[in-house]
Amino acid sequence: MEISGGFSGKSRFRALKQAGMFSVLRLAALINILALLIVCGFLLYNGLPAITWEFLTDSPRNSMTAGGIWPCIVGTVYLALGALAVAFPLGVASAVYLNEYAGGSRLSRYVRLGVNNLAGVPSIVFGLFGMSFFVITCNLGISLLAGILTLAVLSLPVIISTAEEALRQVPVNLREASFALGATQSQTIVGVVLPAAFPGMLTGAILGLARAAGETAVIMFTAVVFFSPQPVDSLLRPVMALPYHMYVLATSGTDIDKTMPLQYGTALVLLVLVMGMNLGAIILRDRLQRKRGGI
Amino acid sequence: MFKAIAAFLLGIMVTAPAYAASQEIMINGSTTVLPVMQKVGEAFMNANPGSSLAISGGGSGNGIKALSEGLCQVAMSSRDIKDSERAEAEARGVNPYRIAIAMDALVPVVHPDNPVKEISVEQLRDIYSGKITNWQELGGEDAKIVVISRDSSSGTFETWEEIIMKKTKVSPTALMQASNGAVVQAVSKNKKAIGYIGFGYLNNSLKQINVNGIVAGAETALDGTWPIARELYLFTNGEPQGELKKLVDFVLDPKKGQKYVLDIGYIPLKD
Amino acid sequence: MPIANKERLIHLGLAVIAFSSLLFLGLITFFLFMEGLPVFQYVSIKEFFTGSNWYPTSNPPEFQIFPLIVGSVAVTLVASVIAIPLGVLTAAWMTEVAPAALRRILKPVIELLAALPSVVVGFFGMIVVAPVLQDVFDADIGLNLFNAGLMLAFMSVPTICSISEDALFGVPKSLREASLALGATRWETTAKVVIPAAFSGIGTACMLGMSRSIGETMVVLMVAGGAGIIPEWIFDPVRPMPAAIAAEIAEASFRGEHYHALFAVGMVLFLFTLAFNCVAQAVSMKKA
Numbered sequence: 001m002e003i004s005g006g007f008s009g010k011s012r013f014r015a016l017k018q019a020g021m022f023s024v025l026r027l028a029a030l031i032n033i034l035a036l037l038i039v040c041g042f043l044l045y046n047g048l049p050a051i052t053w054e055f056l057t058d059s060p061r062n063s064m065t066a067g068g069i070w071p072c073i074v075g076t077v078y079l080a081l082g083a084l085a086v087a088f089p090l091g092v093a094s095a096v097y098l099n100e101y102a103g104g105s106r107l108s109r110y111v112r113l114g115v116n117n118l119a120g121v122p123s124i125v126f127g128l129f130g131m132s133f134f135v136i137t138c139n140l141g142i143s144l145l146a147g148i149l150t151l152a153v154l155s156l157p158v159i160i161s162t163a164e165e166a167l168r169q170v171p172v173n174l175r176e177a178s179f180a181l182g183a184t185q186s187q188t189i190v191g192v193v194l195p196a197a198f199p200g201m202l203t204g205a206i207l208g209l210a211r212a213a214g215e216t217a218v219i220m221f222t223a224v225v226f227f228s229p230q231p232v233d234s235l236l237r238p239v240m241a242l243p244y245h246m247y248v249l250a251t252s253g254t255d256i257d258k259t260m261p262l263q264y265g266t267a268l269v270l271l272v273l274v275m276g277m278n279l280g281a282i283i284l285r286d287r288l289q290r291k292r293g294g295i
Numbered sequence: 296m297f298k299a300i301a302a303f304l305l306g307i308m309v310t311a312p313a314y315a316a317s318q319e320i321m322i323n324g325s326t327t328v329l330p331v332m333q334k335v336g337e338a339f340m341n342a343n344p345g346s347s348l349a350i351s352g353g354g355s356g357n358g359i360k361a362l363s364e365g366l367c368q369v370a371m372s373s374r375d376i377k378d379s380e381r382a383e384a385e386a387r388g389v390n391p392y393r394i395a396i397a398m399d400a401l402v403p404v405v406h407p408d409n410p411v412k413e414i415s416v417e418q419l420r421d422i423y424s425g426k427i428t429n430w431q432e433l434g435g436e437d438a439k440i441v442v443i444s445r446d447s448s449s450g451t452f453e454t455w456e457e458i459i460m461k462k463t464k465v466s467p468t469a470l471m472q473a474s475n476g477a478v479v480q481a482v483s484k485n486k487k488a489i490g491y492i493g494f495g496y497l498n499n500s501l502k503q504i505n506v507n508g509i510v511a512g513a514e515t516a517l518d519g520t521w522p523i524a525r526e527l528y529l530f531t532n533g534e535p536q537g538e539l540k541k542l543v544d545f546v547l548d549p550k551k552g553q554k555y556v557l558d559i560g561y562i563p564l565k566d
Numbered sequence: 567m568p569i570a571n572k573e574r575l576i577h578l579g580l581a582v583i584a585f586s587s588l589l590f591l592g593l594i595t596f597f598l599f600m601e602g603l604p605v606f607q608y609v610s611i612k613e614f615f616t617g618s619n620w621y622p623t624s625n626p627p628e629f630q631i632f633p634l635i636v637g638s639v640a641v642t643l644v645a646s647v648i649a650i651p652l653g654v655l656t657a658a659w660m661t662e663v664a665p666a667a668l669r670r671i672l673k674p675v676i677e678l679l680a681a682l683p684s685v686v687v688g689f690f691g692m693i694v695v696a697p698v699l700q701d702v703f704d705a706d707i708g709l710n711l712f713n714a715g716l717m718l719a720f721m722s723v724p725t726i727c728s729i730s731e732d733a734l735f736g737v738p739k740s741l742r743e744a745s746l747a748l749g750a751t752r753w754e755t756t757a758k759v760v761i762p763a764a765f766s767g768i769g770t771a772c773m774l775g776m777s778r779s780i781g782e783t784m785v786v787l788m789v790a791g792g793a794g795i796i797p798e799w800i801f802d803p804v805r806p807m808p809a810a811i812a813a814e815i816a817e818a819s820f821r822g823e824h825y826h827a828l829f830a831v832g833m834v835l836f837l838f839t840l841a842f843n844c845v846a847q848a849v850s851m852k853k854a
Contacts (some may be wrong), residue, residue, distance in 0.1 A: 018753035022663050028655035029664070029672055032727070035720060039690055061337065090586055097584035099536055101570070101577055112685065113847075114588030120774070120843040121594060122781025123684075124808040128815065128832045129594045134599050142351075153590045160587065182826060186576045193582050212681030217783035217812055227333050228349035229340070230319075237319065238349055243685045247784065248352075250689050251477045257500065267686050278681040282674045353816030356623075360819045377688050383819060440707045446813055447623045448790070456624075464621065467633070470707060472793040480596050484697055517645055 021191075026171065026246045047268030050261040055253070059229035064249065065258040069266055071229055073078070075239030079223060080213040080233060081225040083155055084149035088205050090152070091159030091192075095201075099167040100189055121210035123217040126154045145235040147223020148233075154218055155208035162204025166197040169292070199288050205280035214241035214274040316374045320542060322409035324358020324371030324472045325450050327493045328527050331397060332371055339545050346538060352474075355450030356380075360529055363389045370530040372492070373399065394437060394529045395547050397553075400494040400516040401407050401454060401523040402538030403503040404479075406486045411435040414520055415506050422489060430487070439529065443481050443490035444469040452453040454525050455491055458515045487508075491523075495560035513562045527561065598836055601821075602829035605629060614830070620794040620805070622814060622824045630825040635834065637711075638802035640779050640797055641790060644715025645722055650772050652719070653726030655769075660727075661734040662756045673728075681723030683831075691717040696789065705801035707791060712800045713800040714790040718779040723745030726775035731783045733767020734760060770850040777842035781835065783808035807835045 026106040054068055060066030094111070102108030130150030170193050178188040225238040226248055233241050249263045322332055329352035330378035336348045353361075358370035363384030376384075376391050384391050403419060407410060411433050421427040422440055444454040444465055472478045478490040494511060497503055503511055506522055515521035520551045535543045546552035551557065553563040605614065609629050617630025656676070658668050696708025697714065707710075737760050745755040761768070791803020792813065812827050818824035 013753050014754070018751045021753045021757070022659075025655050025659035025663055028652050029659045031652060032656055032723060033610055033675050034670070034678060035723075036675055036682075039682065042690065042694065044687070049747060062334075064333070087628055090583055093580050093583040095579035101580060102584070107581070108584075111584050111588055114585075114591045116847065117667060117840060117843055118587050118591045118594075120781075120839050121591070122783065122808060124781070124783040124811050125594065125598065125832050125836050125839075127783075128811065128829060129597050129600075132597045132829070133593060135599075153594075156587055156590070157615070159782075184573055190529040210681055213638070214681070214685075216683070216685045216809070217787075220812065221815060225321075225349045226329065227336070227351075228347075230347045230349075238321075238351070243683055245524075246685045246689060246787070248666055251472075251474050251480070251788065257498070263689070267689055270683055271686055273669050274677055274681055274683050279674070282677055356817040356819065360817075364820060380819065439706060446817075447621065449817070453623070464624065467619070467795045468793055470709070471794070471805065471813070473787070473792070480692075481707065481709065485700060487706060 002148065008166060019284045024199060040275075043264065043268045043271055046261075047264040050265030051268065052207045054260075055265055059198050060227065060262075063228075064262065069245060069262070069269065071231070071243065072242045072266070073246040073269065073273075074232060075224070075241040076213050076243070076270075078144060079147050079151060079219060079241055080209050082144065082235075083151035083212040084205060084209050086148060086152035087155045087159050087208060091156050091204070091208075092224060094156075094160045094187060095163035095167055096194075099164050100185070100193065108203060113276050115157050115160050118153075119161075123154065123215060126150055127218045130218060131152075135222055141236065142221070142223060142225070142238045143236045144223055145239075147219045147239070148235075150218050150222050151212040151215060155212050159201075159208045162207060163197070163201045165202070166200025167193065169200060170196045199284065203281045203285045203288075204282070206277050208283070210274050210277035213277070214243060214270065216247055220247075227234060227267050242266060242273070246270060296482055299481065310503065319347045319349055320369060320538060321367035322348060322363075322369040322371060323353060323361040323367040323505075324369075325355040325373040325527070326352040326476075327355075327399060327451055327455060327495070328333060328371035328396075328529075329374040330495060330559050331527070331556055331561060332369075332412070332529075334559055335546050335552045338551065338555060339542055342545070342551075343541065346541075351409065355453075359384070359530060362391060363387050364530065365389070366403050368534070369542070370473070371525055372528045372530060373525060374453050375528070377531060387481065389532045391530045392534050394531070394543055395526045395564060396529055397527045397556045398513075398516050399525055399527050400511045400521050401451065401458075401491050401525070402494055402497060402511045403481050403489060403491045403504045404504065405489050405504060406482060407502045408486050409435060415507055416459060416564075419506070420461070420463060423455075423460060423465050423469060424463045425468060428462070438487045440451040441474075442466065442469040443478055443488050445473045445475070445478065445491070446473050449474075451491070454523070457520060460504075494562070497560065516562050519543060588591060590698045591603035595836070598829060598833045602831075602833040603826075604821075605823065605826040605830040608826075618796060620810070620825060622818075625821060629823070629828075629830075631807070631810075631827075631831055631834065633796050633803055634807045634810050634831060635789065636796050637786075637794075638806040638808070638835070640711055640804055641714045641718055641774055641786060641806050644774055644779045644800065645718035646772070648716065648719035649722045649726055649775055651777070652731050653723045653771065653775065654768055657727045657734055658756055658761065659767075660731050662752065662760060673731075676724045676727050677722070677755050680728070684721065684722070684782060684784040685788075687717050687720055688785045691785065691789035699801065702793070703801065707801075707803055709713045709789050709791040710803045711790065711797050714786050714804070714806070715800075717785045717789055718782055721782060721785065722775035722778045725778050729771035729774060730764070730768045733764035733771065736767065737763045766849050770846045773842050773846035773849065777839045777846070780806075780842070781808065781813050781839045787812045802820070807831050807833060811835075 057070050058068035059071055098108050134140050134146040134149050174192055175188055176194045224241045224244040228240055246266045249259050333350055344415050355372040355374055361367040362370035433459050475492045475496045478492050479496050482488045482490040509515055509520055516524040556563045567836055590770050616632050618632045619628040619630045621628040691713050694712050699705045700708040742755055745759040786806040786809040792805050793803040795803040797804050811831055
């Protein structure tokens, strides 16, 4: 493929130009890698010393200058898992409808338009919606449940589009074989299509989970409080959550210098949690693709 | 799958009302009062193992709003309730009851390297309205003044507006920070900045400025000579009863809550 | 017969669920407008959009959001100027130049970059970037338009890059081969054949990246500085729409003037992102 220049000056110029431009492209790619490395490295370097067993398992103490972030971890896990528990069934059912039933009908076009636009709604608008609908209109108050439901709406598009992708990957002849054996469409979907598509859907579920866990603006007015050290025992109680805790530590508190190690520590835990989930999803998807390639 | 959804929703519906009865005191409001209530709250929960508190700090207006909407039982505020807020609360059947818990002084602060030490109320007003824009005019170096203010919806801002600004408006070029901590952060990192914070937020990354020749401190705030002092309040729905009364008594106890008020850096009330 | 009925029931049930996304989008729109439109009882439409005094808690309050809109547009522009070249060039490197092994490393890196929680990016901007801007560039304050734009670029590069990459990857091999066969270098092929062929996909990518920047909240709340002014240069602080909403909504009394005003800001923001998304969809349709 390589066009190595002829002898004329012009072609040498062209080859030089290509080399120059390609290094610009390489530089651009390098900047991305550097950016990720710098942020992660910075947080690892500053955050690791703060990570102790106590930090992970204790409540904040002494006006947040000591103790740990256990209630925030618990809150974030509840919020994200709860959102997934609501959004995953809804998302998968939507995807099944879009891919298995609706085909290219006009209805499905509207639904897809809805999904696409829902994906583009800014998180702060989800927050406003959650506040006026779930918190006030549905009278849930600032609570775990209101946060879960708002986050569920937020992560719905991710789950739908990955689930649809997974369904599309299921070979048509699998379905045909099932029909040929006399199964109805719903039996085929439950017995054949969903199991085949499940690992792919799982990728979407993890991505949705990670999105919900890292989100701040949505839960700010729907689910979180500044300080509530008790374990969460009810869906109608507000919780502490890692991203909001991070925000609070970084912008308020009487003694920001004293909470600095805790800020780094919290940022690192949040980063590891969210990035870990994403990495998991990426590895899972990679495996699937390789398996499919192998068949 | 439908069964799963149905079970989940049913679960929510069945368990929700049962849990709603679990008693927890929700405290919401001013970020100025927040550190006091957090510290006192921690001690209160240690002293009363059965009790549980949840504290959020959205701002004074937010706390009073939450009280009148029934979203919290205690509102923290760094200013008195407004007539409009009282009317709104009463329209919802809530009767805000005011409890003063501490004194606070607002203190203008600059970066420790800034040579300026003294300022007058009039000069402060001119800085914040954008009339004075260079430190030279105040005897400092030749540098632009970076004006840092609290968010226009905070109680701290409203106190500042009332005492310092009178009828003039804070210039829109002022940087609006969402909390006392953010102001500390911004001023301590910027040699050209001026900001104002609650007394409790002073630390050695900042330098406090004297106003009209008076040094901000517990005495000057209590005897009324410090020009920018205010009381900090809790509001409850009617006179506090039961668990709430226990909490409020704890806060006002000179050996318990008031001691923490001093620890945090605010000024305890004279009994 | 009962089986057919059951099938029909399932079909219907799934259709209803599938409509939930549309329903939520509708509900979001409805609530935004229901809570936002009443602000025009207090302020005229023209004043609301073109006036430059945002004093929501003064007495009487003033709700004029022009500086907030300008703030949002400005941070988005700065972010785009950084993120679009970076994203598109990276995508071009991945599809046109990089060996397969390197591409396999870079792809997950980009995806992980997309996954950075916004509050962590904001924290990084506050702690690391702001002091640098103050000390090295002598900015009055490190929390400003440029800082916010830089951090937003960070967050929109992955979107721009991965969608552009799909578009570039989709350009038929035969096109490239034809260009090379005519004696063009690989760079000339990339610049004059592949990128133009993928233009609509790249356009979609840029639109979606911009939509992400304008709607991002935590970053602008933490690093944009928060002054409600029309910026005169790149180191001025700004108060973009999402930051104003996030900072003030907790304080606004329920269904008061300020509350309605903030929902109206949310409405404007929503329309902005909707417009970006619609343009993106229109551009991507054109390809087909």
